[in-house]
Amino acid sequence: MITRGRSGGVFLGALFVMVAGFGYLLAVQFEPTVNKAYVVPAQNVELVEIMKGLEAENEGAARRIVDLRGQLGQLETKGAATSDEVRVLTEELRALRGKAGLAEATGPGVVVTLSDSSRTPTLSDDPNYFVIHDGYLRSIVNLMRRYGATAIAVNDQRVLGNSPIVCAGPIILVNSSRMSPPYIITALGNPELLADSISQDVFFRVLEMYRDQFRITCSLEKKASVTVPASLDNAAFKYAEGAK
Amino acid sequence: MKRTGRARWQSTMLVFALISFFVGFFLPGQARVVREMKQTYQSQDPKDLIRVIRDLQQRKQDLLVEETDVSQKVAQYLRSSDDTAAQVRRLLQEAIVLKQRTGAIPLAGPGIRITIREQSSGTSPSMLADEDLLLLLNDLWASGAEVISLNGIRLTDSSSVYRAGLDVRVDGEVTQMPLVVDAIGDTENMYKGLQIPGGVLDLLNLRRIGAIVQKVNPLRISD
Numbered sequence: 001m002i003t004r005g006r007s008g009g010v011f012l013g014a015l016f017v018m019v020a021g022f023g024y025l026l027a028v029q030f031e032p033t034v035n036k037a038y039v040v041p042a043q044n045v046e047l048v049e050i051m052k053g054l055e056a057e058n059e060g061a062a063r064r065i066v067d068l069r070g071q072l073g074q075l076e077t078k079g080a081a082t083s084d085e086v087r088v089l090t091e092e093l094r095a096l097r098g099k100a101g102l103a104e105a106t107g108p109g110v111v112v113t114l115s116d117s118s119r120t121p122t123l124s125d126d127p128n129y130f131v132i133h134d135g136y137l138r139s140i141v142n143l144m145r146r147y148g149a150t151a152i153a154v155n156d157q158r159v160l161g162n163s164p165i166v167c168a169g170p171i172i173l174v175n176s177s178r179m180s181p182p183y184i185i186t187a188l189g190n191p192e193l194l195a196d197s198i199s200q201d202v203f204f205r206v207l208e209m210y211r212d213q214f215r216i217t218c219s220l221e222k223k224a225s226v227t228v229p230a231s232l233d234n235a236a237f238k239y240a241e242g243a244k
Numbered sequence: 245m246k247r248t249g250r251a252r253w254q255s256t257m258l259v260f261a262l263i264s265f266f267v268g269f270f271l272p273g274q275a276r277v278v279r280e281m282k283q284t285y286q287s288q289d290p291k292d293l294i295r296v297i298r299d300l301q302q303r304k305q306d307l308l309v310e311e312t313d314v315s316q317k318v319a320q321y322l323r324s325s326d327d328t329a330a331q332v333r334r335l336l337q338e339a340i341v342l343k344q345r346t347g348a349i350p351l352a353g354p355g356i357r358i359t360i361r362e363q364s365s366g367t368s369p370s371m372l373a374d375e376d377l378l379l380l381l382n383d384l385w386a387s388g389a390e391v392i393s394l395n396g397i398r399l400t401d402s403s404s405v406y407r408a409g410l411d412v413r414v415d416g417e418v419t420q421m422p423l424v425v426d427a428i429g430d431t432e433n434m435y436k437g438l439q440i441p442g443g444v445l446d447l448l449n450l451r452r453i454g455a456i457v458q459k460v461n462p463l464r465i466s467d
Contacts, residue, residue, distance in 0.1 A: 050297055065314060146406060233306060243350040243351055
């Protein structure tokens with residue numbers, strides 16, 4: 001009876017600790033949901049609808065631009081057959097469009113993939129280490145250029161010299177277009193040189209440390225062939241003019 | 245008495261096992277729900293969503309400009325398919341635009357000049373980091389800069405910018421502090437963009453890096 005009472009007490013104690021532990025875990029798990037459910041402002045539903053509507057419109061416009069550029073290319077090819085002068089100018093224009101990032105580019109290169117952590121941070125973690133920030137993308141793009149990349153894209157967006165990479169809270173925007181993780185940064189260039197140089201850079205090593213410690217995704221692959229889409233921006237400047 | 249005690253013990257164990265099972269069963273599901281909520285954007289700060297919407301509206305305008313431009317070129321081609329002189333004119337005109345874009349032609353226009361000075365004296369000298377410089381350039385592009393040069397070196401699509409000791413390297417060219425950043429573009433928007441509280445100028449100021457912003461018209465950036 002004494003034994004039963006003592007073991008029963010130990011069991012009840014253990015049961016209490018376990019149930020309290022589960023309760024705590026459940027509270028931690030439910031807390032973000034409950035809080036977010038309360039703070040979700042009513043206008044968010046409307047804002048998300050507007051956002052998705054604009055994205056659909058922009059996707060439509062992007063498709064039309066690609067089609068129109070295709071038509072223009074065909075017309076230029078036909079026109080080039082009419083005279084040597086037009087042919088030479090058309091070839092020069094195509095080279096310039098390529099240099100300005102207005103044409104799709106394919107060749108050997110590298111792909112860097114970054115994504116937020118698959119692990120939910122605990123209360124003692126700093127959540128900043130678990131997400132990919134816009135600054136990471138800027139630094140990787142800058143590294144790629146430093147080691148000879150000739151064309152770069154983040155997901156489906158061509159990144160030119162003047163392409164802003166910004167964030168609005170946790171949302172990253174490239175060319176004013178919302179990006180969703182994983183962030184796939186593709187660069188054309190010498191795969192050996194790019195991969196070796198990027199992997200040895202301090203910034204990339206820090207990201208690898210975050211990968212090991214906080215389980216973000218950070219990988220670098222050499223590729224025999226990658227394709228970078230054309231920029232859909234208009235080449236003409238509004239403010240800058242040719243100077244004498 | 246003994247049997248009743250054992251039965252109670254067994255039922256307690258059964259209840260405990262059931263609780264453990266359900267807790268174990270629901271926890272991963274809950275974690276998934278939390279992750280999915282984060283991805284739906286319904287739970288984002290409305291200010292962030294408004295910022296995204298503004299950017300998407302700007303993108304819509306930019307795409308419309310390009311769509312209109314290319315469709316006009318297609319229409320011109322169709323109208324003057326037999327007119328070689330008209331084709332040559334159009335090709336030359338576009339070539340000039342592209343040469344301006346790729347840095348082959350010097351440019352001029354309204355803009356701003358930012359002069360950045362580090363504090364090299366004292367016990368803890370301040371130093372402009374790569375990230376500061378990338379953030380400054382990014383903020384300028386985002387607020388309407390069309391062309392930028394650093395100490396007279398024009399940035400192109402393949403330009404990288406980084407510190408190498410006390411030097412600043414731009415496209416493999418070496419330059420030193422103080423750094424003069426010239427940006428041609430939407431002057432008012434760039435100026436406002438830089439003055440945003442908590443923006444890049446505040447960041448530089450907190451780190452005791454001086455930045456003087458001036459509006460200049462016309463500003464000239466060489467090829």
